[in-house]
Amino acid sequence: MSETRTRNRWDEVFARRTKENAADGLSSILALANKTDLISFAGGFPDPSTFPGAELADHFDRLVRERDVSAFQYAPVAGLPGPRALIADRLERDGTRPGEDELIVTSGAIEALELLGKSLIDSGDLVLVEGPTYLGAIMAFQSFEASVRAVPLDEQGLDVERLESTIAAHGRPKFLYTIPDHQNPAGITLASDRRQRLVEIARHHGFLIVEDVAYRELGFTEDRLPSLWSLGPDVVVQAGTFSKTFIPGVRLGWGAGPRELVASMVWAKQNTDQCATALGQRLLEEYGRAGGLDQQARRSRALYSRRCALLMEALEAHMPDGVLWTRPRGGFFSWLELPEGIDGSAVARRAVDEGVAIVPGAPFFPGVGGAGNVRLSFSRVEDDLINEGIKRLASVIEEHIRKG
Numbered sequence: 168m169s170e171t172r173t174r175n176r177w178d179e180v181f182a183r184r185t186k187e188n189a190a191d192g193l194s195s196i197l198a199l200a201n202k203t204d205l206i207s208f209a210g211g212f213p214d215p216s217t218f219p220g221a222e223l224a225d226h227f228d229r230l231v232r233e234r235d236v237s238a239f240q241y242a243p244v245a246g247l248p249g250p251r252a253l254i255a256d257r258l259e260r261d262g263t264r265p266g267e268d269e270l271i272v273t274s275g276a277i278e279a280l281e282l283l284g285k286s287l288i289d290s291g292d293l294v295l296v297e298g299p300t301y302l303g304a305i306m307a308f309q310s311f312e313a314s315v316r317a318v319p320l321d322e323q324g325l326d327v328e329r330l331e332s333t334i335a336a337h338g339r340p341k342f343l344y345t346i347p348d349h350q351n352p353a354g355i356t357l358a359s360d361r362r363q364r365l366v367e368i369a370r371h372h373g374f375l376i377v378e379d380v381a382y383r384e385l386g387f388t389e390d391r392l393p394s395l396w397s398l399g400p401d402v403v404v405q406a407g408t409f410s411k412t413f414i415p416g417v418r419l420g421w422g423a424g425p426r427e428l429v430a431s432m433v434w435a436k437q438n439t440d441q442c443a444t445a446l447g448q449r450l451l452e453e454y455g456r457a458g459g460l461d462q463q464a465r466r467s468r469a470l471y472s473r474r475c476a477l478l479m480e481a482l483e484a485h486m487p488d489g490v491l492w493t494r495p496r497g498g499f500f501s502w503l504e505l506p507e508g509i510d511g512s513a514v515a516r517r518a519v520d521e522g523v524a525i526v527p528g529a530p531f532f533p534g535v536g537g538a539g540n541v542r543l544s545f546s547r548v549e550d551d552l553i554n555e556g557i558k559r560l561a562s563v564i565e566e567h568i569r570k571g
């Protein structure tokens with residue numbers, strides 16, 4: 168059998184849903200973000216300097232010495248009791264404590280989104296997202312053959328008027344996915360009055376809101392707006408993660424929401440990975456109960472706030488006229504709008520030659536959009552490289568403006 172025929176056969180076996188995949192998705196971003204010879208504003212990675220050190224080794228050591236069976240055995244599908252209580256306590260501090268059957272521990276926030284997709288989406292179902300939004304969420308929903316549509320954002324967050332007109336034009340969605348705090352990729356926070364309005368719209372039309380709080384704890388100031396879940400526990404499922412506030416290496420997150428929906432996520436998890444890492448859950452619990460999570464969040468907020476300020480200064484100093492950017496109050500990202508006609512993908516490709524990695528805007532939209540945008544992540548660029556990186560990026564943009 169010839170090599171060509173074998174290749175053709177593999178093309179034929181792929182499921183229909185794989186054809187929907189957004190370009191090459193996250194893997195190219197992760198590849199760029201991991202390159203050490205570039206000044207990388209690419210991946211939404213936490214800075215390794217925020218990761219716990221010796222204190223985590225002590226917790227691990229104790230679990231091993233004490234032969235803590237719960238850390239090494241399979242865990243219940245919805246999570247171990249101790250880590251669940253820790254998460255519930257933290258959510259209570261944030262406004263609402265989930266009941267016993269309103270919480271599931273997941274393998275990262277991305278798994279919470281996958282489980283919701285698996286439980287809720289039939290082929291062709293309408294799912295609304297923000298435009299732009301987290302690429303991983305678009306990929307997760309499209310993998311269940313959802314029809315994913317974007318509702319625009321403005322500087323106050325999701326445009327709720329446009330949400331209403333989108334529903335009028337396309338019907339009631341299965342759910343709306345939103346990142347209200349320090350959004351990925353735009354760095355925007357949903358205004359207080361819009362939070363209330365959004366919950367009212369969901370109640371009125373009878374659809375679910377999926378609230379992703381990945382960056383909620385990483386505001387540059389202590390004050391937070393109410394979570395959507397605390398405003399509408401009857402219509403919201405919250406997906407959260409410990410990737411940005413603890414370590415992505417353990418792959419831990421949660422889903423909290425109405426019990427019927429959490430029950431369906433538990434059902435979906437049984438034949439996904441069955442349980443989130445027990446060892447990770449126990450480490451999280453010990454570290455969190457000893458105050459580690461709160462201390463780490465304080466250190467992280469200070470670090471990211473400083474990096475964001477350096478990025479803002481550098482953009483102000485170097486960007487040519489006509490380039491606009493968002494001014495985040497937390498999180499990892501600023502979103503650039505390039506002058507009319509300048510293509511973000513071309514700028515991103517050319518920037519690599521100058522030793523700078525950025526992500527073009529288009530993959531953050533489910534359909535068309537974002538061609539004239541790029542995302543900058545300031546979370547993992549060393550302080551003293553931010554200015555140099557932005558200077559080089561600015562000269563690449565100037566070159567494109569000159570060429571027309």
Ligand SMILES: Cc1ncc(COP(=O)(O)O)c(C=O)c1O
Pocket residue numbers: 211274275276277278301303346351379381407408409410415418419420
């Ligand atoms: C908005 C958002 N949600 C979820 C995730 C993924 O979280 P996790 O690592 O827990 O899967 C990310 C990571 O980039 C994100 O930006």
